[in-house]
Amino acid sequence: MKITLSNDSIKKLDTAVEISIVLDLENVNKYDKEILDDLNFKAKDEEVVFLVESKKIYVGCEEESYDAIAIAISAAMKKFNSTKYKDAKVEIFGEEKDTLKALVEGAILGSYTFEKYKSKKEKELKKELIVCCKVSKELEEILEQSTHIANSVNKVRNFVNTTPQDFYPEIMAKEAKKVAKENDIICKIQGEEFLEKNGMNAMLSVARASVHEPKLIHMAYKPKDPVRKVVLVGKGLTYDSGGLSLKPADFMVTMKSDKSGGCAVIGILNAVAKLNLPIEVHGIIGAVENMIGGDAYKPDDVLVAKNGKTIEVRNTDAEGRLVLADCLCYAQDKIKDFDYIFDYATLTGACVVGVGEYTTGIMGNNTVLKRDAVCNALSSGEYATTLPFNRFLRKTIKSEIADICNIANTRYGGAITAGLFLDNFIYDENKDKWLHFDIAGPAFVEKAWGYNPHGASGAGVRMTVEFLKNLL
Template sequence: MKINLTNTKINKIKSDIEIVLVNSIENLKEKELLESLDFKVSDEVMVYLPESGKIFVAYEEETYDCLAIAIATAIKKFQTTNFKTAKVDLNSFDSKILKSIVEGTLLGSYTFDNYKSKQEKKKKQELIISIQEDSPSLDNIELNSILNESTIISKAVNKARDMVNTTPGDFYPDVMAKLAKKLAKDAKIEYKIKGEKFLEKNDMNAMLSVGRASIHESKLIHLSYKPKDAKKKIVLVGKGLTYDSGGLSLKPADYMVTMKSDKAGGCAVLATIWAIAKLELPFEVHAVIGAVENMIGGDAYKPDDVLVAKNGTTIEVRNTDAEGRLVLADCLCYAQDEIHDIDYIFDYATLTGACVVGVGQYTTGIMGNNEILKRNAVLSALKSGEYATTLDFNRYLKKTIKSDIADISNIASTRYGGAITAGLFLDNFLKKENKEKWIHFDIAGPAFVEKAWGYNPYGASGAGVRMTIEFLKNIDK
């Protein structure tokens, strides 16, 4: 979907369709007709009037989510037509809402039909946005900056969606590594790809064990964006389980469906660093992803095994389906050993079903040791259009991951608080000087949902990308 800004009055813009954003029908000339069609001012309510060439779409409040959902609802209808152009009037709105309109359009128009035998030809459609009539020119002003930034962010989210939606047969660790290299070259940033010999040589035995039974070699991916005079140094770590069968602690058959989404943390990290480089944000950013496939076989790691992580911590394996935390453990250690003077460490993972049970499908669980940092992350998520909440650590749950035969166990001795105990497990792999700089994002809920919601389609949502960029944009404020 192409988007153009103009300061031409709406009635002078030639287009096939006009999208009308509505929070009251009182002053509309089509009021009676809309009432007869039972049009209500409620999110996701839309009416298309072919005779007048207008799509009326409701929004309840002038917030990011309401407006993004409204424009996405209208755009989806626009996509079902053969028309090429649509226009929308934003002159009565504050210019700040342009972000929600652009992102709602680009995220709402996303489709993934790579596996359809008969693919519809992609339509070349355009949305023309009329805004700020009193501006003599739209060149080099804040509005074009918002358009450019929101376009890059939306492209990054959609890149993450594409990666997550791709099937495990087409997206295994080597494919993820090659795609990471492609993204790095496009963004003109550094990259390193390491295989299992590197993992073995560098004592990354936890990550190495998880991928041992797969025919696909595990890959450690490290991308680096290093602008001049960087203000901060940020490390993003992603769980890249390209498929998770559960290992020998095999998942039930219906739980294996959608496990292509277990790479969503790693995909979010790849898309985020690409966007950061394209936006030329003034921060040094490192992306570290553990790309692994957790399968069964004669060489699979087993319940009762004791693994030694990169930092020397011994881990009793009590469930091979708690594998993501093992991969993240070694990736966190690698990042801290290779990158010095870190200001922030964020990790992203579809880590626990417990998080989905606790906070629902649409919300990210945020954990860590720094209360202010966690709350700032939640605020950034909400401001960006994502949902998030904190899940607090406590000393009593920490006791449940103790092991009688090793330093820690990879699952807790209680069935309760599973998202938090997973976060507490990861805390063991943060150096003392970095514990207050770290946040764990459990995106198991929103990363992949089997029904459309808001401007998100069936499948991958690209969770994590927008909230991270929003956090970095406001890091010094």
């Protein structure tokens, strides 16, 4: 999908198809309005009609917001991509900068398809969308930036959608190296021996029963004279069977998506490097497979994490927090004087129950930081909300035989108790710099929603890039 800007008016520009985003039917020409009325077309989200005779795609848009515009152009592009026509035009409207960002990202994200495993693939036609506007350097920069961001999201979608037999820890490490090489990012990969030597026994235990060696991936984007330093930590469970606390069969399907947090970190690094942001960004990913076997870690085991804390295992399906615990400690031991440390994980089904499939739950100790993260998420097009810590839920993860349990003694507040577990591995001096992003809901949904397809959405990339851009 190629997107370009043109100074030509939409009437003068010659393309095969014209896309008209309809906020109000009164602005549609009389002839087409009569046809649209006959077709019972409404200016509502995702309503789209292609009038072949006039070569016009009409798509409803309920308001001039990022989300509504991105959903509208996404619906229009799906209709356009189903035709053999090669180019289409659309006119910018409203607040040009905001509208262009929504148009570009909505078009690229909405055009995404994943056909890797189809025996008969659709022939991909080269398509172009031309945006009619008063071209300026600022709009050209928005086009370039939004293209990089959307392409990074689609890269994450490809990673997450890839099946576990084709995407295990070693492959995740190779993909991280590819992104690093393309963007002049430092990338170091460590294996089992390093984990054992550095006391990362929690992560190592989760990986024990898999034939695939765990990989600790450390990516570092280091521009000249950075104004900030940020650390991102991702859960990279390339597959999660639940371990000996085996998941039910229907819950095991889609568990290729348990690597979404780690994939998001790779995608964020890719976007940051493409945008040349003057911020030093480190990405730490724990790439592991949680399987069953004679050497599997067990409920009742007590594990010693990298910071020396002991963890009573009461459920081997609460494994992501064990991997993150060691990765968070590694990040804080290895990287000094950072401004923020964020972690990303498809951590709990409880978060999905609490806030729905489409929303990220953000947790931490710093109320202002949580608020800023939510605001940046919403302005980027992602849905997010905060979940509050409290002293009473903190007591539910205490252990009688170790320092802490990996699950709470109550079924309620599971997303928060998982966040409180991670808080035990954030050093005191970093408590106010840390946020936990539970992306279990939006990371992978088995039905299309808005400009997101069936499967992976690339959750976490846009909200974090928006946060980083606003640090400047």
